[in-house]
Amino acid sequence: MRNYDLEFLKRFSMVIGFLTLVTLGLIVGASYLHRSIPPEVDPAATKRTADRIAPYGAVYAGETGAAAQAAAAQAAAAAASSQAAYGGTTDGAVIYNSLCGACHTTGVGLAPTLTAAGMGARAAKGTETLYKHAIEGFTGPDGGVMPPKGGNPALTDEQVQVTVDWMLANVK
Numbered sequence: 001m002r003n004y005d006l007e008f009l010k011r012f013s014m015v016i017g018f019l020t021l022v023t024l025g026l027i028v029g030a031s032y033l034h035r036s037i038p039p040e041v042d043p044a045a046t047k048r049t050a051d052r053i054a055p056y057g058a059v060y061a062g063e064t065g066a067a068a069q070a071a072a073a074q075a076a077a078a079a080a081s082s083q084a085a086y087g088g089t090t091d092g093a094v095i096y097n098s099l100c101g102a103c104h105t106t107g108v109g110l111a112p113t114l115t116a117a118g119m120g121a122r123a124a125k126g127t128e129t130l131y132k133h134a135i136e137g138f139t140g141p142d143g144g145v146m147p148p149k150g151g152n153p154a155l156t157d158e159q160v161q162v163t164v165d166w167m168l169a170n171v172k
Contacts, residue, residue, distance in 0.1 A: 011124045085154035092166025095159055099150050104167065108146030134160045135161065 103111035112118035135149035149155040
């Protein structure tokens with residue numbers, strides 16, 4: 001071997017040794033930090049995490065698994081139905097007074113008020129069109145904006161429809 005090759009190998013070995021020491025130092029520092037951080041002490045936080053990942057982390061196998069899967073699907077459906085807006089009520093007056101009245105009483109955002117002048121042209125389009133605009137949202141040619149489901153996505157389509165019907169029945 002030539003002299004400059006030996007010099008290169010010596011310096012290269014020193015660089016590799018230095019990088020090895022830096023790596024070991026980082027490993028020791030990381031393990032120290034990992035041990036010094038206290039574990040989660042709030043059992044409610046642990047339960048929320050377990051509940052959040054349960055639908056994705058569950059394994060269902062065989063007949064027992066199928067029954068567990070059906071029970072989990074039923075529990076998820078029950079939880080979803082309990083999240084319906086305004087307790088799932090189909091009373092148009094309750095929904096109107098809680099949500100819709102904010103715009104449709106005063107005409108905010110060019111919303112039609114419950115008067116013959118305000119609702120007349122819209123009512124002439126038919127209830128199916130009004131249902132569609134109330135559920136999906138609508139931007140009128142005059143710049144008026146109806147957000148989907150009045151801005152509350154938790155409303156069911158049935159709730160929106162009974163509220164539209166209530167509004168039409170209460171035009172003054």
